[in-house]
Every structure is written in structure tokens, then in C-alpha cells.
Amino acid sequence: MPRTRIRNLFPPFLLIVALGFCFFSGSSELPAAEVDLKPGDTIGPQNWQRVQGMVGENLLNRIKQGYTFKIKESRPRRDPKEFLEATEKHSGRVSLGPNGQLVNYVAGLPFPKPDPNDSQAGLKLAWNFSRRWLGDDHKEGGGTATGKAVSNIIEKDGSERRSELIRYQIFTRGRVTLAPRPAFEGYDHIEWMNLRADEYPRDTSGTTTLEIRYIDPNREDDLYIYVPSIRRVRRAPPIQRCATLAPTEFIWDDVNSFNGKVTDFNYKFLGEKQMLGNFSQQHFPLHRKTGDYLALDEGWEVVNTYVLEVTPKDPSYCYPKKTLFIDRLTHQAVWVMILDAKGNSWKEQSNTFAPVKLVDGQEVLSSTSPIIVNMQNGRSTLLASTRAFNQGYQPTFFTLATLQTVMRGGTVR
Numbered sequence: 001m002p003r004t005r006i007r008n009l010f011p012p013f014l015l016i017v018a019l020g021f022c023f024f025s026g027s028s029e030l031p032a033a034e035v036d037l038k039p040g041d042t043i044g045p046q047n048w049q050r051v052q053g054m055v056g057e058n059l060l061n062r063i064k065q066g067y068t069f070k071i072k073e074s075r076p077r078r079d080p081k082e083f084l085e086a087t088e089k090h091s092g093r094v095s096l097g098p099n100g101q102l103v104n105y106v107a108g109l110p111f112p113k114p115d116p117n118d119s120q121a122g123l124k125l126a127w128n129f130s131r132r133w134l135g136d137d138h139k140e141g142g143g144t145a146t147g148k149a150v151s152n153i154i155e156k157d158g159s160e161r162r163s164e165l166i167r168y169q170i171f172t173r174g175r176v177t178l179a180p181r182p183a184f185e186g187y188d189h190i191e192w193m194n195l196r197a198d199e200y201p202r203d204t205s206g207t208t209t210l211e212i213r214y215i216d217p218n219r220e221d222d223l224y225i226y227v228p229s230i231r232r233v234r235r236a237p238p239i240q241r242c243a244t245l246a247p248t249e250f251i252w253d254d255v256n257s258f259n260g261k262v263t264d265f266n267y268k269f270l271g272e273k274q275m276l277g278n279f280s281q282q283h284f285p286l287h288r289k290t291g292d293y294l295a296l297d298e299g300w301e302v303v304n305t306y307v308l309e310v311t312p313k314d315p316s317y318c319y320p321k322k323t324l325f326i327d328r329l330t331h332q333a334v335w336v337m338i339l340d341a342k343g344n345s346w347k348e349q350s351n352t353f354a355p356v357k358l359v360d361g362q363e364v365l366s367s368t369s370p371i372i373v374n375m376q377n378g379r380s381t382l383l384a385s386t387r388a389f390n391q392g393y394q395p396t397f398f399t400l401a402t403l404q405t406v407m408r409g410g411t412v413r
Helices: 013-019 057-064 081-093 121-130 238-242 400-407
Strands: 137-140 149-154 160-171 190-200 208-214 222-227 232-235 265-277 301-312 321-327 333-339 345-350 353-357 363-367 371-374 380-384
Touching: 057 345, 121 265, 121 301, 121 321, 208 400, 222 238, 222 400, 232 400, 265 321, 265 333, 301 333
Parallel strands: none
Antiparallel strands: 137 160, 149 160, 149 380, 160 190, 190 208, 208 222, 222 232, 265 301, 301 321, 321 333, 333 345, 345 371, 353 363, 371 380
């Protein structure tokens, strides 16, 4: 049985010194834990114990019931060179403010060097996750043939529904590739902006949302929604972040695994753990049986992760506890576990990725098939999407004027 227990995050001091910058930056591999899995191994109901603790509870139960897959070779991966260069150039000046906000942040990963005595290690990892490379901008679904992201919603009885959307995101600061760098003048008080448009089914088609995240830890997000049925743009209250993105099982803060405002939560760095992930999805969309989200012919690889526990400062927030298993090399979350107020498993999210090429030929990762399973109601959602990065969007696209254009019959395509 593999030893996959969580280890203490910080090894002895001399090892910290030896690892230096690479420990957090994703520029080099840490020594692997002792796991007896190797490429070519088949995992199934006869030997599920070999991956116990390396996958979510729901997937482990599916393996016990018959799901079978192979372990594959881990694919090399790294962030773009300009992001790594920005990390090395700027990270030494970054610190945390009194409310947990970033101070003197310019671009790249804010905290590549760990401090074994740092009581804020969890918060710093949360910022690394928040500021991981996602392009200077991207279009969700922009890398697919249709230009859309497609969600398949699977009910407990196996019946399915489909929804389609497009989503644009721009980072107005921390930019490393597109001009202007590192920030748009006049927008350096904004972290990012999202524009999302639902295109199917018909009862939600045309619903368009504008989301703005501010740097000020005391300023709430702006969230505006155009609702076609009433032909009005309304400003949504902060509680909307807990609203389900109907008809899926995702909420607003599940986008990109964890999309909450960093300073609204508490963090605990639980250490390192080896998990199973998939950074080289072979088939798009996933080959699967109707009524089931499990891939029929995708392998899984062993991934070294950081484990981050997230709890809300607001006791009325919808998720009492969320745990992220974050790839040490790219700071992408391969697994997300959500517990309810009683400590019972509520939702389980696994994320798969695939390599895509930037204009200059660099290979980067795109999220491709995040799957979220609600273990309490039996519903699941599989999103099929490939992102198109660095499209050159302008901040003026992410405004109420765009929503008003949609209201008058226009489109965000």
C-alpha cells in the first residue's frame, strides 16, 4: 500500500536552503514520496488500496465498484519563461499588508521562497494560487471548435442536460506578455474582470454577467447580471457568489477551483501530498458513457501537491471548509474537496488539463475537463473546454456598456 500521508510542509533547514527558489516556484521537482505506482500499472477494484488517499472519496468508491484505469508517465510542465522571469525579478519585494493583501506586487508568483517559521504560509500559498499563470487574458472555450464551453449536467438517475457558455477574463495587472506590462494605466486597482454569456439552454440564453475583483481588501466585488426575461441589468449582492451557476453544480466561487476573494478567507497550509491527476488529457471531449462522467480511456499520473485548507471568515458563507490539492509546479488545483458544516463530504472536484501552444510556440496548460460531484444529491457536472490565451482583450470590453449592448440585441462574441 502506498504511503501517501500528508507530510510536514517544511523539511529541515538545510534542505530548505538547498531547495531555495525552486521549492515554491515550480522550476524543479521535489523529491517524490515513496509510492509504488509506476507507468503502466492498472488500478481497479482488485487493488484500489494502492491509490487510497490519492483520489477523492467518491472516485475511490467508483474504483471499488469497477472503474479501471492505467497509471501514465508524468508530463513535463512549467509556466511560461516570462512568468518565471517576472517571479525572479519582482517577488523579493512582495509582502503582506495588515488585512492580508499583497503589498508591492508587480507580476509573477508573489511568494516563491518559503519560510519554515512563517505563520502566514497558508495565506502566501493562497496568493500563489490566486496569482498562478492564467495568461494575461483568456477565453473559456476559445480553444474549441465551437468557441464555447459545454457543461454536461448528469442527474442521479443518469439523465443528462447540456448548457453552453463563453467566458472572457482579463488581468489588468501582473501582466507579463501582452502590452501594456505590467498593468493597464488607470486599472491597477483591479485584480481581474470576467464577462460571461450563457448561450444554451434557451431559458437562460442571453444571460450575461460582468464580474470585477478589486485589490482593496475592504471593497466587495462588483457583479452585474443582464437578465433577458426582464430586460434589465441588476447588481447582484455579495451572497450571489454562493449561488449555483444553474443548471450546474458549480457556484461562482468554484470557477477556477477557488475564485473567492483571498482576503475573505482563512488558510492553513497542511503540507505536501501525492495525488493522482491528469495533465495530458488525450481525448476531447472525454470518451465516456452517457449518464456517467468517468473517462473510459484516460490515464492518471502521480502529482506532487501542496495541501491548502480554506475556511471562510464569514460564518454564513456557503462552504464551511474547502481543501485544495495544488500542483507544486504550476499551482493548478488537481483536486478540491468540500465539506459541510458537520464535516461530511459534500462536493468533490477533479481537474484535468492539456497542453496548448502560445503564439510564440511555448507550451502551457489549459484546464479542459473539470468535474464536480455533489455526493449528497448525486448530481455531477462535467465541463468541456479549452482556453485560448493572450487574445489581446481591452478593459473597455469589460464594462456595463457591453451589457447594455447585449440588452439592445447585441452579442459578446
